[in-house]
Amino acid sequence: MSDFGTADAIALYNVDRWGGGYFTVNAGGHVAVRPNTTADAEIDIMELVEEAKTRGLAFPMVIRFQDLLRHRVETINQAFAEAIAELEYHGVYRGVFPIKVNQLREVVEEILEAGRAFHFGIEAGSKPELMAALAMHEDPESLIVCNGYKDTEFIRMALLGRKLGKTVILVVEKLEELSHILRVSQQLGVQPFIGLRVRLLSKGAGKWATSGGENAKFGLSTADLVEASAMLHAAGMPDAFKLLHFHVGSQVPDIGTIKRATREAARFYAKLHKMGHALGYLDVGGGLGVDYDGSRTTFDSSTNYSLDEYARDIVYSIAEICDAEDVPHPTIVSESGRAIVAHHSVLVVEAFGSIEKSKGTKPIVATPEDAKPVHEMIEVRENLGSKNRLENMHDAQEIRERAQGMFDLGLLDLPAKAKVETIYWEIAVNIVEMFRGMRYVPEEVKEMEIALGDQFLCNFSVFQSLLDHWALGQLFPVMPIHRLKELPDRNATLVDITCDSDGKVSKFIDLQDVKETLPLHRWKAGHPYYIGFFLAGAYQDIMGDLHNLFGRVNEMHVFLDEDEESGYYVEEVLPGSTVAQVLSLTQWDTNEMARRVKAQMDAAIKSDRLKPKEGMRLLDDYERALTGYTYLNFYDQTAASRDHKS
Secondary structure (H helix, E strand, O other), rough: OOOHHHHHHHHHHHHHHHHOEEEOOOOOOOOEOOOOOOOOOOOOOOHHHHHHHHOOOOEEEEEEEHHHHHHHHHHHHHHHHHHHHEEEEEEEEOOOOEEEHOOOOHHHHHHHHOHHHHEEEEEOOOHHHHHHHHHOOOOOOOOEEEEEOOOOHHHHHHHHHHHOOOOEEEEEOOHHHHHHHHHHHHHOOOOEEEEEEEEEOOOOOOOHHHOOOOOOOOOOOOOHHHHHHHHHHHHOOOHHHHEEOOOOOOOEEEEHHHHHHHHHHHHHHHHHHOOOOOOEEEEOOOEOOOOOOOOOOOOOOOOOOOHHHHHHHHHHHHHHHHHHHOOOOOOEEEEOOHHHHHHEEEEEEEEEEEOOOOOOOOOOOOOOOOOOHHHHHHHHOOOOOOHHHHHHHHHHHHHHHHHHHHHHHHOOOOOHHHHHHHHHHHHHHHHHHHHHOOOOOHHHHHHHHHHHHHEEOOOHHHHHHHHHHHHHHHOOOOOOOOOOOOOEEEEEEEEEOOOOOOOOEEOOOOOOOOOEEEEEEOOOOOEEEEEOOOOOOOHHHHOOHHHHHHHOOOOEEEOOOOOOOOOEEEEEEOOOHHHHHHHHHHOOHHHHHHHHHHHHHHHHHHHOHHHHHHHHHHHHHHHHOOOOOOOOOOOHHHHHHHHHOO
């Protein structure tokens, strides 16, 4: 189809739905990023790919758009500010960024800088995160919220922040922590700021629903709250209780869940306020979802609400309960990490090959020497028609199964088996095409269409870069980042380079359901084909593992700059893990490894199995490989040049 264009590509991959105004397809048929959602600040991702190649960077590679981070911080703060003004709310909003969502220093720095005008703070859930937060935090009006279980050192570090004039709030996750905090604070002579996390009956839905509800891992029951209140009064520190916290779950798809949980928590807040606690902050936790598939539904990978609706409903629910209870409106705190960082990061991988069931080769013609199943399969192909297509499909399946049985018994040679399978897939292609566009497609034909899909071999590790997809079935938008003025002529799944059958992506976003294959263009040898994984900036950078010792990927950080001819500049390039670095993480001493290989080289030279010059060259190759990228490198000109000279 020569009339396939960028608008068709946008519709095919739902870019206008999940893109949130940040992503589009430009006139050149490339995916472009608009970090502040305006068309005059647009960055062609393929330009960045070419820039990376000129810098000698191999793929896979993460590209971070720092201005997009800034825009997300500003957008969330503005949404709450507008809701507060519209509903005449008497409190303010003070958001915090949960570091666990993306602990990378450059990301946290950009978020805090963007949030400075809004007194945007940090949430930490572990000692390392708290240590980073204390170092980064400079605004006494913004918060450091400390979640998670705590030991004495954790508590001491938080109280150190209090001595430095920071608003550090220790959130109690279990009742025993409260007495621990009070005891350590008395030893240090500092008044703690304490938060209590309540277990609500309300809980979320979807993949992370178990993080909320009455059986959640963290938080206090109603009875625990009453006892905590008594403990604070007994210690003479009822005013140390500053914040009530709840968390209904990550990626909450239904706004009804958020409204119910907020109202329930606001009621707890009001009752505790009346029990003699000054309070002041109500922390609604995380949960603000990202519409990964663009369906705007209550599906796990979507949300049925907008950011503005989320902010209005939270503000309204809290105000209504507090007004009914006649208590002051609290400062609203949220921990919306996913919604801040998901959009800013794009993972670009290169497909370096494909496995096709049907290659579109010249039809096979039978010869008198061919076995009977070959002649039978050709007869099915020749008689294939719209009236008997299902019957033909069943006949072809039966012949293929019978041929396999003959092969197992040694009655069918390999060339004949290859012919049977090749003709079978030709028939399958024709049958699928005959049903295309029909109102009803039999399930077995749908299964055949999925089976016909190609497997694109992609240079990355699902376990390192998309762990949530492997572990939880999380969906991410995936699409080619170029050739989008051409009609995609293949349907495919994506397989990575790990030695694991689970190292694949075979579930893709769709407006109605989850798709089993992704429309792609035919892979061509010698022509790089790049695929982008979008909205992957939350959790994936940190949670990835070292399966097969594939490490962190190369990174490129991009900033808008109207003074630059291109409208942007590459602010920083961070190299991915080297082979030596990932080996050292698993207790390998690379110097000792090189020494052992050298000893083997020396022995091979002494026994005349290797010439000295060749042995030294191979040792040099070994040592150089230790400093190289853990992923495949199809642009390594050094070795090619050396081999040519030799």
